[in-house]
Every structure is written in C-alpha cells, then in structure tokens.
Amino acid sequence: MIVGIDLGTTHSLIGMHTADGQVLFPNPHGQVLTPSVVSVVDGAVLVGQAARDRLVSHPQASVAHFKRWMGTHRETRLGEHRFRPEELSALVLRTLLADAEAALGYKVEEAVISVPAYFSDAQRKATRAAGELAGIRVERLINEPTAAALAYGLQQREQEGRILVLDLGGGTFDVSILELFDGIVEVHASAGDNFLGGEDFLQVLVQAFKQETGLDTATLDGVEQAQLLQRLEQLKRELSARSLVELEITLAGRELKWSVDETRYAQLCEPLLQRMRAPIERAIRDARLKPDALDDIILVGGAARMPMVTRLATRMFGRLPLRHINPDQAIALGAAVAAGMKARDSSLQEVVLTDVCPYTLGTQVSRMGPDGKERSGYFHPIIQRNSVVPVSREDVFHPIHAEQKFLRIDVYQGESPTVDKNIKLGELQVPLTTREGEGDRSVTTRFTYDVDGILQVEVTENASGKRHELVLEQNPGVLAPEQIRQRLQALDALKIHPREQQVNLALIARTERMYSEYVDQRDQLQGWLLQFREALESQETQRVERHRHELSKALDALEGVY
Structure with missing residues (x-):
C-alpha cells in the first residue's frame, strides 16, 4: 500500500486511498495536522505538537519552517546535534509514518509526497533524500496544486475543463493551471513564490505591533519573542473569522494592549497581495489563456482562509473560488488519490498525470555587442519553463575563437537573461577534436528532462559524431548517495522517544x-x-x-x- 504525504511548512499530514475514499491518519493527539516542528530535549527528539509548544518555552532547542531551506547546505544546531533541512524533514516523515503504521498495523514502505509546484530541481531532490532518510521509497513527487485538483475530483469529470489552483501555504505560494481531456490531467503552467506564505503575513502583524506599541523586540529574550509570535499567530487566525481582534500581553515588564481589524490588516498586507498577483498573471500568460476561459478557481492552503485572499481571487476572476474542502487537508487528500493511482487501485479511474518543468533550463553563451566586442554571461534557454515533461530539446553552438580547443557547456536554471542571476547546475567540457579549417567545429547540445527531475545533457561534435554526456542527478545543496548513507546512520543513532x-x-x-x-x-x-x-x-x-x-x-x- 502506498501512502500520500503533504510535507508542509507549518503542518504535515499523511493519508491513503481506500475503497470508501481518502483517509487521513491522526496523530496520538487525535489530530490529522502534525506541526512540522522539531525539538531536542535531553538528547531526545520531539516532533509535532510537543515540539511546537517548546518553540515558546525552549526556542533555542526547537526549529520550524525548515521546508524553506530545502535544497541548501544550511544546518541547524539543536542541542549537541546539527541537522540539515532534509534530516529535519525526515524526522517529520518518520513521525507521520509511525502514525500511519499505528493505524494500519503494518509497515509502510512507499509514498507519494507533495511539493510546491515552483520547487527547484535541488529542492525536489532534497525532498526525495528526506524520504530516503526516513526509510521509505518515494514513488512520486506530485505538485501541490495538482494534488489539490485531484482532491476536488478533477480526474472524475466527464467533460473537459480548465482549473486554476491557488495554493497559499505557510511558507510558499503556488499557482497552477490544469486541464482535463481524454483521461489526461495536464499541467499547462506553473508559477509561484517559494518565499511567500502565511509566515510572511504573520510578520506584517509583528511589524505593526512593534510600531504601534513602541516595543523594541531586541530587548526581548528568546522565550518572550517566541511567545509574541505564538500569540500573534493566534490573532491572525482569529481575524479570518472576526472583524476585530484585541491582544493583551506582558513583555519586557510592560503590559501591552493592541487591537487590529481585518480591514486594517488587509491594508498592511497589500504589498504581499501584490506579490501574489504576479505569479497568477504569469501562469495565465504562460498558458496563453484568458481568465474567462477557466472553468473553476480552487483556493487551498491554510493561509487561504484569510478573507483578503478570497477577495483577491474574486476581484481578479469575477467569481468566488471553490473552498468547500478543508484548505489544510486538500493537498494531503489529493496526494492520497495520487498514491491510489500509483498503486493502480481498482476504485480509481485510470488517469494520466502530466507535469511541467517549473524553470527554464539553458546554457551560457557569449554575444557580440554593437561595437563588435565579445560579451559573455548571457543565458540561452534550451528547455523553456512550463514545457510538458518528459521533454527533449536541442540547439547548435559554435566556438567563438578559431584557436579554441575546448567548448564548455554550462548548465543553468532560471529566468534571468544573464547567468549570474540564475542557478548553475553543472558543466561539461567538450574537447574540440576538429581543428580550424578542417571542417565543422560546431556541436549539437540536447537537454532531456524527465518526470523524476533528472536532466541529461548530450553534446555531439557535428564533424566527428563523437558524443559526450552529463547526467545531472545531483545539484548544489543536495546530498550525494554516500552522504545519505552516513546521515541515515547518524539519524538511526538518535534517541527517539x-x-x-x-x-x-x-x-x-x-x-x-x-x-x-x-x-x-x-x-x-x-x-x-x-x-x-x-x-x-x-x-x-x-x-x-x-x-x-x-x-x-x-x-x-x-x-x-x-
């Protein structure tokens, strides 16, 4: 049996598909939402609600929001241990798996895990590494908006349809446009912001509170700072249901009273709402659609409960978005559907899920300026973003100088016209065996990108037919197989209650x-x-x-x- 997992920034969930529908497994507290928080106490590891409470009482020994660091080398020190983002995510995954196994009565070994649609290649591979560290085989990574569409039953529609999914979670914002036709759920376009989510809306309240009460947070100790964040998070949630919320709190020896209404909060958040508009407009533009060509708008993610987000979607598309499935649970329910499809469950209709390449992939080239001088550092796209995967594209490149003995093919990911603002994934040095004047010195470079996020780069010397290859399975910030084995041993040695x-x-x-x-x-x-x-x-x-x-x-x- 394959489980579906929503590995979220603030909360994570696990479930599976059954003949009666999707089931989410509760944790020992009876909740299906497990906080994505890790804490260390007396050399032992706590995960979930206990760790979240210790964010307030023991902030130096606890950590949250590490999903934002996936695909980087960042390490967090908790007690005597140092953890990479993959390892922290693996601890959350282990806890979820233990909850599922307690309910099922047998060991779970395979999973489908949801990821933000705009996750980079390195972030996706880091998520797979987290699954491996947790002791499971990740059968598939499914984009969160695609999972949301499955939760809303897009795959069960008899007629063709186009759906826009807006997913505002705790740490990321994703936009995807999907279409159903002939038993295929195809992603037309994805866009988003990996650093825009509920936490950013919380920081708006923090800044407003500081400014209007005159509080200098630098005078607060770690416990008081964590306490302030916890109370303002509660206030933010209450503003989704009430027009005016008041806060009374004692900090740095001062009794502080503060109130804010939903209208004022929306005004303070206007810059964030404008940031949301940009990826929405980009996805529509990339899909070459007009807003009125969309059949439904779906709003998911815990932060989507804020009335200002619903108003934004309503203003942009002239209709109310669908939000009848619990926004916190929609991704996990969709991941469970995808897991059932992967397991070929007979109760599910056979549907083909396609995906897109979220970023443009290309190489570095030099160009001649108007003055005839050579200028390097330009980005040359080979696979454009939102190309349906698997995808393969090629282009021909020539050496600039007659005396060149090598041609270096740099592989970049990004949307900037210059490579210095894009992410370098690797490089391939190609010796030019054909000398000047002996014939064609050009090379044909082919990029092939598959559904598992593996990029293959093939360079062929056109004169000799000699072929060179680079397979980019690893990226900067991603653990290598040997590192994963070493880290797995270290995690196994940890004392877990x-x-x-x-x-x-x-x-x-x-x-x-x-x-x-x-x-x-x-x-x-x-x-x-x-x-x-x-x-x-x-x-x-x-x-x-x-x-x-x-x-x-x-x-x-x-x-x-x-």
Whole structure:
C-alpha cells in the first residue's frame, strides 16, 4: 500500500486511498495536522505538537519552517546535534509514518509526497533524500496544486475543463493551471513564490505591533519573542473569522494592549497581495489563456482562509473560488488519490498525470555587442519553463575563437537573461577534436528532462559524431548517495522517544509553554507539572492515564478550550 504525504511548512499530514475514499491518519493527539516542528530535549527528539509548544518555552532547542531551506547546505544546531533541512524533514516523515503504521498495523514502505509546484530541481531532490532518510521509497513527487485538483475530483469529470489552483501555504505560494481531456490531467503552467506564505503575513502583524506599541523586540529574550509570535499567530487566525481582534500581553515588564481589524490588516498586507498577483498573471500568460476561459478557481492552503485572499481571487476572476474542502487537508487528500493511482487501485479511474518543468533550463553563451566586442554571461534557454515533461530539446553552438580547443557547456536554471542571476547546475567540457579549417567545429547540445527531475545533457561534435554526456542527478545543496548513507546512520543513532510516550511528553511541553505565558498561574501550573511527573515515575499505566486526563482538562479550562 502506498501512502500520500503533504510535507508542509507549518503542518504535515499523511493519508491513503481506500475503497470508501481518502483517509487521513491522526496523530496520538487525535489530530490529522502534525506541526512540522522539531525539538531536542535531553538528547531526545520531539516532533509535532510537543515540539511546537517548546518553540515558546525552549526556542533555542526547537526549529520550524525548515521546508524553506530545502535544497541548501544550511544546518541547524539543536542541542549537541546539527541537522540539515532534509534530516529535519525526515524526522517529520518518520513521525507521520509511525502514525500511519499505528493505524494500519503494518509497515509502510512507499509514498507519494507533495511539493510546491515552483520547487527547484535541488529542492525536489532534497525532498526525495528526506524520504530516503526516513526509510521509505518515494514513488512520486506530485505538485501541490495538482494534488489539490485531484482532491476536488478533477480526474472524475466527464467533460473537459480548465482549473486554476491557488495554493497559499505557510511558507510558499503556488499557482497552477490544469486541464482535463481524454483521461489526461495536464499541467499547462506553473508559477509561484517559494518565499511567500502565511509566515510572511504573520510578520506584517509583528511589524505593526512593534510600531504601534513602541516595543523594541531586541530587548526581548528568546522565550518572550517566541511567545509574541505564538500569540500573534493566534490573532491572525482569529481575524479570518472576526472583524476585530484585541491582544493583551506582558513583555519586557510592560503590559501591552493592541487591537487590529481585518480591514486594517488587509491594508498592511497589500504589498504581499501584490506579490501574489504576479505569479497568477504569469501562469495565465504562460498558458496563453484568458481568465474567462477557466472553468473553476480552487483556493487551498491554510493561509487561504484569510478573507483578503478570497477577495483577491474574486476581484481578479469575477467569481468566488471553490473552498468547500478543508484548505489544510486538500493537498494531503489529493496526494492520497495520487498514491491510489500509483498503486493502480481498482476504485480509481485510470488517469494520466502530466507535469511541467517549473524553470527554464539553458546554457551560457557569449554575444557580440554593437561595437563588435565579445560579451559573455548571457543565458540561452534550451528547455523553456512550463514545457510538458518528459521533454527533449536541442540547439547548435559554435566556438567563438578559431584557436579554441575546448567548448564548455554550462548548465543553468532560471529566468534571468544573464547567468549570474540564475542557478548553475553543472558543466561539461567538450574537447574540440576538429581543428580550424578542417571542417565543422560546431556541436549539437540536447537537454532531456524527465518526470523524476533528472536532466541529461548530450553534446555531439557535428564533424566527428563523437558524443559526450552529463547526467545531472545531483545539484548544489543536495546530498550525494554516500552522504545519505552516513546521515541515515547518524539519524538511526538518535534517541527517539517511543510513540506511546509522545502524548505524555507533549502534555509536559504544553504545560511548560503555558507556564511561560500565564504568569499569574505559575504556582498552580508548576504544581500540576510536579504531580504529573511523579505519576510518570510510578510507571503505573492507570495512574498515568488518570493524571494525564486530569491535567489535560485543567489546561483546557485555563486556556478556554472546550
């Protein structure tokens, strides 16, 4: 059985397709949303809600939003360990898999994982590496907007249709235009912003709060900064349902009161909304469609709950977007459908899913200026962005100088006319065996890009027919196979708490987080925590369960959760 996974910036989910539809597996807290947060305590690793609570109480030992760092060499120090983004993602994947295996009763070994449509080659390969580090085989990476379309049943339509999917998650914004015809779901165009999401809308509130209260956040310690972010995140969520929200908080010895209404918040976020318009317009332009040619607009992603996002889509397309499936769950449900298709589930209609190359791929060339002087550093596209994959394109190149003995084919990814603003993926040195005056010294260069994100570069000397090849399976910032094996051994050596203890550890983390927030209740919270720790030390199952239930109820009452 293959599972579908939404490996998100703020939350992650796991599910599978059954004869009765898609099922999402809950974590030990009964929630299908598992926070994408990792924390280290006493040499042990916490993942999920417990780690999220420790973001407030122990911010230096906890980390979130590492999906934004995928495909880079960035490392995060937690305790005595240093983690790459792939390893942090692998820890989240392991937790999700444990939840699925607890529900299913058997080991899960294969998965379909969703990724932002605008993820680069390096980011996609880093996601595959995370799956390998987590001990699963990644059967396919599916673009998040494509997964959303599957969740809305695009593949079940009897008539042809075009759908625009807007996916605003915690850390990324994706736009895709898809079309269904003859049992094929084809992506026409993808665009997006890998650094625009709910976290950026949260930072708008942070800046407004600082400016209007006169608070200097540099005077706050790590716990207070994390507490402020947590409270403003809660305020942001409340603004999706209420027109006016007030905040009272004590920071740096000051009691601060602040209020903001949804209209004011939308005005503050106008620069972000303008950033959203650009990839939407680019996708429509690339697909060569007019807005009225779209049959449906789908809005997904947790941040899509904000009324200002719905208004933006409504203004741009003159109609309300579809949002009847839980925006937080749509990607995971679609990934589960894709997993069922991959497993050839008999209850699913046979559909062919196509994808596109999200970025332009090309090489560096030199050009002659008006003054006759040679200028290097120009980008020459070979495979244009949004080409349906698999795709293969070729072009002919000539040496500039008669005495050249080598021709270097640099491989770049990006949309800038100059290579210095694009990403270099690799290079191939081609010796020119034909001398000047002996015949054709040109070479034919072919780029071939497949659905697994592997780019093959073939260079053929036209005079001799001699062929040179470069296969780019690795990118800068991506782990090599030997590195993955070494990192896997290191992860296996980590002390990970057993799943049956996670619910207790999460309750401790929640109590510690509330201790840092509810100053007037600290004595009571400390007493409750002491009693619960004593119950855990007894190792008496019934006593632990009783104390856990009582502590949970007390904390719910204190936070007003019913």
